[in-house]
Amino acid sequence: MTINVNPPVAADTTMQMGPQDYIRRSASSVPAPARQLEPVAKLIDVSKCIGCKACQSACLEWNDLREEVGVNTGVYDNPHDLTPNTFTLMRFTEWVNPETDNLEWLIRKDGCMHCADPGCLKACPAPGAIVQYSNGVVDFVKENCIGCGYCVKGCPFDIPRISKVDNRSYKCTLCSDRIAVGQGPACAKACPTKAIVFGTKEEMKAHAAERIEDLKSRGYSNAGLYDPPGVGGTHVMYVLHHADKPSIYAGLPDDPRISPLVEAWKGVTKYAGLALMGFAAAAGFVHMAVSGRNRVTVEDDEEARRLAERAPGAAPLDPSKEPSA
Amino acid sequence: MNMEISRRSFLKGAGAGVAVTTIGAFGFGEAEAAFVEGLRPYKLAGTTETRNTCPYCSVACGVVIYSKGDIEQGTAEAIHLEGDVDHPTNRGTLCPKGSALLDFIKADTRLMKPKVRRAGSNTFEEISWDEALDGIVRHMKDDRDANFIERNMDGVPVNRWTTTGFLAASATTNETAFLTYKAVRSAGMVAFDNQARV
Amino acid sequence: MTDGTMHGHNRPAPHVTKADIDRGDRLHVGREVIVDRYTKWARLNHWVTAISLILLALSGLALFHPSLFWLTNLFGGGQMTRMLHPWFGVVLFFSFAGLFIRFFRLNLPAREDAQWAARIGDVLKGNEEKLPEVGKYNAGQKFVFWAMSVLIMILIASGLGIWEEYFTQYLTIEQLRIAVLVHSIAAVAIICVWIIHVYAAFWVQGTLSAMTRGTVSGGWAWRHHRKWLRALAAYGKRDDRPDEPKS
């Protein structure tokens, strides 16, 4: 047989995804895309995850992120939170199952969920700073980001982080640059136990179903898929052994949705506000038209003069200044 | 051998395969412009891919090193590293250490020049390879000639050099290992060991 | 006979005191009666406040609604707008604080305010004779003053909270959401108040000169702030040199 030293890895490296595939664009509108990309998803099987942080490592390397070397604070979570340079983070929870009284080490890979209904995009005031592709990828376009931090308030999962260095917002891109050439995200590729897998959302749901069946056979009767409807479903999903209580996994929201406050702010306030201001201005013009300006009359001036002259300490009148009757 | 077929063979059962969804499945049509707004250009375009093996544990995961430049010209430099999708053991995956190998290759503390620390000194000084190697073999010969045991009390030839020891590596190639074995044993060294125990 | 009878309709002249006038208010009786209403410093203070409020409105509106994002061009782009807006706010805050100290005394509620407000219809029709005599500020002006004061407090407080560069880390995301909502509502409100303020100044002829030259005509004072004028005539400094009063 021939010895193949360097077989090709990614044959085709031309970008096959782009603005023509936007279905949403922050603070602006996009034409309906000519084609519909197959929805993709990253499935994170928490029950298979060994918390090795390969995903974090691969993410830092692929995205050329340079995080600071921190300190130990008595836990395995390092860095201690998502940062502009840490798009994904393993969160460790030592949980004693009240039913079995056994310790369970719950390890969840945190990062952008790529919501079908993205709160960040809804909140973003900068046109084109956040875009959503027809395959579900929600991406930040830093060139358009103004660093206002509205996306942070809009996100139901507390994901985006604003850089103090360049005042732009950062989060997991789902490796949009890899997906664009037909490869999966760096974290999914690296994951040693394939706790993170990537494919079409349909494939991922099917795979999740198998995993849930297996978990139930191993006694996890509440095993299930986390694809929260509150945000229209997500393109990053979890398989949880305790799907009945997501919040035990380092505060994964039980029922995430875009905050009503954000809805109010970006909804009624935005429109009612504009209307109100417009109305106020218009009212002025109408009033002016109807009642004309409020003018000072000659009588007013005379009254003023009389009052002034009769007042104590008034100077003797200068006849020459006496107005003619 | 056909890579595609071999990759597909990985899809059988198991989660491992699920990651290997091919480009077609994402519903892409014809190729578009190479650079598009908002997306980072694909950074591996135009790089050379070299198959290698992770130097850490004995799982010996296959890795692909992406480099720019030409090794024949002496200009090749690694710019990225990933798991080898075709490798039967790791199938493209890598652990947190393997995933960061590029920064092992490029570590700030990577050694670049031979150095010597003289007796009593509190610093290293750079020296040439010739100075280093000649200094080392001079030490070796002096020590060997002074302490080599040709025969034991019973007059049996034992040809033992016990006063200089050699601790062999654990991540060098078999080829380095055998060349080391030849050089060390031919000198009669017995205090010879490796990292098997730690 | 009283001024009242002289005037043809019988309204008792209100009791006025020295407290009804500000330092710097004075009467000039020359060919015309001229009244100093605002000092140089007061006017400067007002215009700084006015300008920063306008810049705030423009930069704020740019980030408030996509259709207004183009306004960021006035400030050199989105990043600059995001960076400048809070600083405008800081300027406004201190500048308005100055105005507040100057004006708040005569903006305290007075007996006639309720009556004045109750006749808002006549106010809008311009039926001044149906209104009570008011001091330096009428209830409407007082409303604008206090509305501005309260809204600016709200805006500065919520604004600091969502100032990404320095303060967001001290608040929870839920608090930030409240802050940003409150900030935008307050902003809408203050812009409306501002519109009223500007319109009133324009509608009531002879008002603008108060903030430009610093003076109003005696007639304007008699018509709109007669109580103030009486106080001024009774107790105020005056300057009757025949030459034109300097503004």
Add this chain to the structure above:
Amino acid sequence: MTNSWTDIRNTDLVVIMGGNAAEAHPCGFKWVTEAKANRGAKLIVVDPRYTRSASVADYYAPIRQGSDIAFLLGVIKYCIDNDKVQWDYVNAFTNAAYLVKEGFTYQDGLFTGYDAEKREYDRATWDYQIGEDGYVLMDETLQDPRCVWNLLKEHIAIYTPEMVERICGTPKDKFLKVAEMISECSTPTKTMTSMYALGWTQHSKGSQNIRSMAMLQLILGNIGVRGGGMNALRGHSNIQGLTDIGLMSNLIPGYLNIPTEREVDYATYIGSRGFKPLRPNQVSYWQNYPKFFISFMKAMWGSAATPQNEFAYHYLPKLDLPAYDVLRAFEMMDQGQMHGYFCQGFNPLLSFPDRGKITRSLSKLKYLVVMDPLETETARFWENHGEFNDVDSASIQTEVYQLPTSCFAEDEGALVNSGRWLQWHWPAQNLPGEAKHDTWIMAQIHLRLKKLYQEEGGKFADPILNLHWPYADPGEPTADEIARELNGYAVETLRDPNDPTKVLVEAGQQVPGFAALRDDGSTAAGCWIYSGCYNQNGNNMARRDNSDPDATGAYLNWAFSWPANRRILYNRASADLDGKAWDPERKLIEWDGEKWAGYDVPDIPPTSNPREVGPFIMNPEGQSRLFSRGMMRDGPFPAHYEPFESPVVNVVAPAIRGNPVARVFESDRESFGDADEFPYAATSYRLTEHFHYWTKHVWVNAVLQPEFFVEISEALAEEKGIEKGGWCRVWNKRGSVHAKAVVTKRIQTLMCDGKPVHIVGIPLHWGFTGAAKNGMGPNSLTPFVGDANIETPEFKAFLVNIEPSNGPATA
């Protein structure tokens, strides 16, 4: 590994004990998750800590470090008592029926023949009864009280579940659950795999830890089958290769031995290595020893190795001691008996026990040579780094050379994984700065030393002057050249013994495999077990065909696996006495009436009759050993001994401290501590974010796990007032370290022999060079004690004390 990483997918039960695969070998652990997916396999983790492996286990049981033998013998007893034994396998493939010499006994924790002075056994009685025909006596009915099976039952009788709980601190119900799950694998259609690593080896009785599990696996019939086996995960990328090639004081490549000085000539040496079969028809493959030995000598000294000079037998050093292992080497340095030392990609200052002694020893050297791609603490042992390396540079007279070497990315050659695969790799970039390949450095050292001897003469220079150096560029041999040398080649043309006209291999050509090697000097091979890796077909280590017919996980055409491209050792044992697979679903090789064939390369001569030839061809018995004769220094059966530093006394033999024949130097005894002074049971380990002392140089890994810490239970933290994330001080007689405290539920207090035992976990990745925060490590605290058989330091079980503290004096 007897099997391979990819074979683990075939198992029904994974037992991770004495290791932490998920943490230390994540990509290999993938195959555990595959087994779960493919076969619904279960995972059991037995460990002092609730590890990352435990986090995905089906069942976890705690155990006190250093008590594994008691646990495993307890499981063996459970299986025997409950008749969970694969009898056909045990009868056919083990020495259960062999009769053992009268006089062999075990009492008060000691076997027959102990010499307390020498700390050694006279192993004369540890052997079989041999009949007149020269073959062993056996009782296939297993009735004879002297047969191995009965001696074994007697030996393990004390290890009841209650005793296991008392020694190991494993709650009885948890132990029984584990034993029950394991025992189910005694059927031919269920297999269990054992995944272990330094958690078993780094003890004063490490070898016996592993033997205990090997015996259990034999009783369950799990050796030689798919999804079974004893799988040492191994630490470093080519530690298997370096061991194969014999870079050890007492080894010659391919597990041959360096002669001892008692073997005064070649005849004596080879005479003691007859390996005559102990039963009829057995292969006893070591009978070929002379072929491998002489081929090696030809590879070493070429034409200078002749029949006249016993193939240069005396060029080899002769040992006066069993081994000059690292512990002895540093002891010698400390005694001023060693003047020079080479560290090739090795960091002893952090790797070896009792750091204080290591620093002291290195300081007594005349010269130290460090070859490494990275900075190492060892190369800078003379440099003061405050608390992290508190030395007085001026007082250290050692001359230190630091040589920059290539790393994997610039290297070409083969690495051997733990599944014994020799995988070739290619260079991806050029050498940075003035760095050089290790091959160049070693060649230069040899050539320059040779030159000095040529010019000046000196002590016995022949082995140096005559070293075979057949490289195109002597100054820089290529990987390709050396790989060919390892495979072996014909020195003279090889002809078919039966038909001399038939040429098998032309002179100078590569030999096809080790079967072609000869003992007359007509062949040369650097490492016989590698023979076949680079033969007439070219470089088989570079093969990249990853097809796998019927998904057995064999990958026969991927790279090359020694020996003879065999993927599963003892694979003949995968079939019953008629040569039919124990489990038809997991067929490996089968006897078709004339020959063996299947998915793997048969481990026995392909035409050997299944009823005659045993699977364990390297043993003269042809069968495996439940009773290991005199092969191990500390007993033919494993027995429970406490670590040298243990929180409890040995309840089986209270008088005995540690392993009675473990490697201990008198000079180190006073540095041992006792439980009253140092009440806490410490253990050392790796973390998944780091690889030994290398990745602290990699900023990404430094980010993922930045700072040295120790792990303790909430109970101990409470008792000592140590705060989560706060500083604490851990110390014993050998040293003291400051560390951050990780207070965790994953470490629980164990009840051993009626008293609570607190465990202190100490990971080992920090030093004073690199990107991570400066820190210390366990080797400042670990005792200078070695395993009885292979001198592995006892890193996994020792005693410390702990208290809250401030941070290090200099951070």
